[in-house]
Amino acid sequence: NAGVTQTPKFRVLKTGQSMTLLCAQDMNHEYMYWYRQDPGMGLRLIHYSVGEGTTAKGEVPDGYNVSRLKKQNFLLGLESAAPSQTSVYFCASTWLGPYNEQFFGPGTRLTVL
Amino acid sequence: AQKITQTQPGMFVQEKEAVTLDCTYDTSDPSYGLFWYKQPSSGEMIFLIYQGSYDQQNATEGRYSLNFQKARKSANLVISASQLGDSAMYFCAMREGPGYSGAGSYQLTFGKGTKLSVIP
Numbered sequence: 707n708a709g710v711t712q713t714p715k716f717r718v719l720k721t722g723q724s725m726t727l728l729c730a731q732d733m734n735h736e737y738m739y740w741y742r743q744d745p746g747m748g749l750r751l752i753h754y755s756v757g758e759g760t761t762a763k764g765e766v767p768d769g770y771n772v773s774r775l776k777k778q779n780f781l782l783g784l785e786s787a788a789p790s791q792t793s794v795y796f797c798a799s800t801w802l803g804p805y806n807e808q809f810f811g812p813g814t815r816l817t818v819l
Numbered sequence: 820a821q822k823i824t825q826t827q828p829g830m831f832v833q834e835k836e837a838v839t840l841d842c843t844y845d846t847s848d849p850s851y852g853l854f855w856y857k858q859p860s861s862g863e864m865i866f867l868i869y870q871g872s873y874d875q876q877n878a879t880e881g882r883y884s885l886n887f888q889k890a891r892k893s894a895n896l897v898i899s900a901s902q903l904g905d906s907a908m909y910f911c912a913m914r915e916g917p918g919y920s921g922a923g924s925y926q927l928t929f930g931k932g933t934k935l936s937v938i939p
Contacts, residue, residue, distance in 0.1 A: 737924065737925050739926060739927075741929075746828075746931060747931060748823075748910060748929040748930055748931040748932050749864075749910065749912075749927075749929040750929070751926055751927075751928075754924055754926055756924055762924065764926065794862070796864065798864075800925050805852065805854075805869040805871075806852065806914060806925045807854060807866045807869060808854075808866070808925075808927060809866070810856075810863065810864035812862065812863055813862050813863070
């Protein structure tokens, strides 16, 4: 099992460009999440999904959109990138297990110039 | 108010010594879960240990134990016999609401982390 994978691993964008980050999990998890990690800030939740076809806003959703068309995939979109979106982005998933611990992808480092 | 507070931005510990990383939390929900994650310099997030709000005993996983003091709303991570490979960022996180219910989002709120450095 690959677990949670993220594509791409690194990306550099210019202000105003758009891009989509792909998260895929092969654990049949219902719940998926997108976080951003900035220095000294911990991880902050951007959007999440409790099942295929559903999405909801997290703590810092502005400037991002998401889609969960298939259970195994969760896409994060930036329509018009801004330098403030320079960050490391993590995808995670979980299930109704004893702990509900979240399994994380390796992260995507995004730089917006 | 912050839901998860980690007051130690950085900590040093001698190899083979024990170290405690502090975490306090704030919630009015009677059912919640507390997690610790490790993030080495390579960047991945590694789940270490979990404590449920109704668990009677402190959680332990190998060299990791969680000192859970419910009345004080603290969930400190204790690492025994520190190793050089323990050098990393450590994050405390909380899930509000019960697990297993299927009715929640199971989202986590993270603290800002503590950078642990193990000295040989």
